[in-house]
Amino acid sequence: MTSAAALWCLSLLVGQVVSSPLNQQQRPFLPSISSTDQIADTTVQNNNEVILDLLRRYAPVFKLSELEAFFPSSIEYMFPHYNFTESPSGEIRPTNHSIITRSHLDELPSNGGGLYLSINESHNPQPFLDEESEYLFGPYGLNDTMPDDRRGRVEEEVYGFGVDQGNGVIDLWYWTFYPFNFGKPVGPFGILGNHVADWEHLRMRTINGTPISADYTTHTGGRFSAGTYRWQDIEKIDGRPVAYVAAGSHGVGKLFKLVDITDDEGPLWDTKDHVVPAIYWDNSQNRRKLFHHGDLSWLNYRGKWGNKGENDCWWHRIVGYCQVVDAPWGPNRNFGLPPECILAPLTTKFSTYRFKFASNVLDWAKNHNIELVKIEQICVRPKTNPDDPDDPDDPDDPDDPEDPDGLDAELYDDDMEGMVEIQNVKSIIGFRGTEKHTVTMDSCKGRRFAVRAYKLSLCLLNGRCISTSNERKICTYEQQKRGHSFGSAVDLNDIDDWRWDY
Ligand SMILES: *[C@@H]1O[C@H](CO)[C@@H](O)[C@H](O)[C@H]1NC(C)=O
Ligand SMILES: *[C@@H]1O[C@H](CO)[C@@H](O)[C@H](O)[C@H]1NC(C)=O
Numbered sequence: 305m306t307s308a309a310a311l312w313c314l315s316l317l318v319g320q321v322v323s324s325p326l327n328q329q330q331r332p333f334l335p336s337i338s339s340t341d342q343i344a345d346t347t348v349q350n351n352n353e354v355i356l357d358l359l360r361r362y363a364p365v366f367k368l369s370e371l372e373a374f375f376p377s378s379i380e381y382m383f384p385h386y387n388f389t390e391s392p393s394g395e396i397r398p399t400n401h402s403i404i405t406r407s408h409l410d411e412l413p414s415n416g417g418g419l420y421l422s423i424n425e426s427h428n429p430q431p432f433l434d435e436e437s438e439y440l441f442g443p444y445g446l447n448d449t450m451p452d453d454r455r456g457r458v459e460e461e462v463y464g465f466g467v468d469q470g471n472g473v474i475d476l477w478y479w480t481f482y483p484f485n486f487g488k489p490v491g492p493f494g495i496l497g498n499h500v501a502d503w504e505h506l507r508m509r510t511i512n513g514t515p516i517s518a519d520y521t522t523h524t525g526g527r528f529s530a531g532t533y534r535w536q537d538i539e540k541i542d543g544r545p546v547a548y549v550a551a552g553s554h555g556v557g558k559l560f561k562l563v564d565i566t567d568d569e570g571p572l573w574d575t576k577d578h579v580v581p582a583i584y585w586d587n588s589q590n591r592r593k594l595f596h597h598g599d600l601s602w603l604n605y606r607g608k609w610g611n612k613g614e615n616d617c618w619w620h621r622i623v624g625y626c627q628v629v630d631a632p633w634g635p636n637r638n639f640g641l642p643p644e645c646i647l648a649p650l651t652t653k654f655s656t657y658r659f660k661f662a663s664n665v666l667d668w669a670k671n672h673n674i675e676l677v678k679i680e681q682i683c684v685r686p687k688t689n690p691d692d693p694d695d696p697d698d699p700d701d702p703d704d705p706e707d708p709d710g711l712d713a714e715l716y717d718d719d720m721e722g723m724v725e726i727q728n729v730k731s732i733i734g735f736r737g738t739e740k741h742t743v744t745m746d747s748c749k750g751r752r753f754a755v756r757a758y759k760l761s762l763c764l765l766n767g768r769c770i771s772t773s774n775e776r777k778i779c780t781y782e783q784q785k786r787g788h789s790f791g792s793a794v795d796l797n798d799i800d801d802w803r804w805d806y
């Protein structure tokens with residue numbers, strides 16, 4: 305995003321229009337421009353090679369469920385089946401199949417913006433697919449010469465995106481494609497949420513080439529199977545991450561089931577030597593998304609990867625969707641985001657937060673006479689019922705564990721949103737421009753309150769804060785323990801510069 309656009313976003317956030325145009329003299333925080341284009345080019349080139357290598361090196365292993373029926377495929381597998389495109393207004397056009405290819409997909413009008421690449425076959429299994437549509441099971445699903453004696457193997461490609469975040473941080477995103485997403489049974493309504501084409505991802509973060517964490521995105525299982533995990537906490541094969549894929553919806557989780565790590569011996573999808581790697585943006589400073597050429601041109605396609613959903617069912621007004629829903633967008637977007645949550649070890653007594661601002665925020669702050677930064681530590685605890693005799697928060701309950709380890713971690717689950725009490729601990733420090741800010745503040749107060757997120761505000765000398773960030777979720781852990789733990793104070797070192805405009 306250009307800095308003018310960024311400023312516009314920022315001004316929207318604070319509800320006022322930036323009045324005077326930027327004075328170049330007043331922008332001390334801008335990074336210095338590199339000396340010659342020639343040098344910059346080779347540096348970028350080398351850096352990109354490093355990123356592409358990382359993408360190949362950490363090719364994940366997906367463990368599919370034994371219950372899976374809808375298997376992954378390459379994008380190419382689906383191309384011949386897209387027989388028409390539909391616009392949001394319902395205009396239908398047959399596709400020219402010499403355009404529906406990896407290297408020409410972006411030649412659709414407006415790079416396909418607003419279009420739905422659509423199949424002509426029925427795609428609403430309730431619960432079974434029509435015979436004409438069975439290609440939606442994917443190549444593996446159609447293969448009837450499967451081994452009985454050993455675990456099946458899926459050999460499809462995975463689409464890797466490398467994102468240089470600066471300071472040695474490279475994020476690796478691995479996107480998987482499936483011809484079809486099988487929805488979930490919802491009582492009398494049948495199976496809801498079916499859609500043509502499914503894109504799901506697993507993401508990893510590396511620092512100077514060493515993996516430090518991975519993000520899982522399964523749609524079920526809450527904080528136990530989704531979120532950001534330390535590299536040491538996750539299952540690996542050959543030094544590469546393993547993810548469990550939920551049957552039907554294909555969300556990738558760390559754990560297949562909530563409690564025990566269960567491997568149900570479904571097919572293995574090892575993506576080693578099957579990564580199609582791409583670079584996401586030009587560099588960590590400019591953050592301008594690349595335009596791709598040749599076999600990667602399909603990444604410029606801006607439309608949806610399957611049919612438009614239905615909205616004519618009678619329960620649409622109640623549940624918000626029908627049996628068939630809109631197909632998803634493609635993968636090539638939003639990779640600038642920080643991980644799902646910031647990993648931070650728990651401490652006792654005090655919390656420490658270290659963070660930096662990105663140059664666009666610094667520019668804005670400079671123009672608005674920002675002198676102070678307010679840090680809010682967001683603490684939550686499960687809402688409890690005072691009349692409940694089993695209430696674990698009852699101070700008179702002798703069985704109530706004092707140790708935060710004894711807390712029922714599930715109670716802090718995101719799915720419980722609205723059922724937690726929130727209380728913030730605040731601190732104000734001086735604004736230090738480009739420097740890393742460090743603040744030490746009180747731990748969460750009150751029994752069972754645990755750190756869940758933090759946010760920042762930019763404030764004037766008189767203490768009035770004129771712009772506030774979103775919350776950044778925090779996943780806390782104990783050094784000597786696997787997985788996440790909950791507690792009232794953290795030692796957080798945020799490596800993603802704060803910018804308001806992701
Ligand atoms: C869709 O297009 C492919 C390739 O042109 C063709 O083989 C197939 O018959 C078409 N299907 C329908 C239903 O039009
Ligand atoms: C299909 O696209 C190709 C390549 O752009 C073009 O040469 C051809 O004329 C198109 N065919 C039709 C029927 O529009």
Ligand SMILES: *[C@@H]1O[C@H](CO)[C@@H](O)[C@H](O)[C@H]1NC(C)=O
Nearest residue numbers: 387388396397398423424425
């Ligand atoms: C879909 O297929 C049917 C039967 O083959 C055909 O009559 C119809 O025109 C096709 N529709 C589209 C949009 O291609």
Ligand SMILES: *[C@@H]1O[C@H](CO)[C@@H](O)[C@H](O)[C@H]1NC(C)=O
Nearest residue numbers: 443444447448449450451457
């Ligand atoms: C079907 O599975 C067998 C055994 O795993 C494999 O050798 C063969 O290549 C597969 N065929 C296709 C078309 O995927």
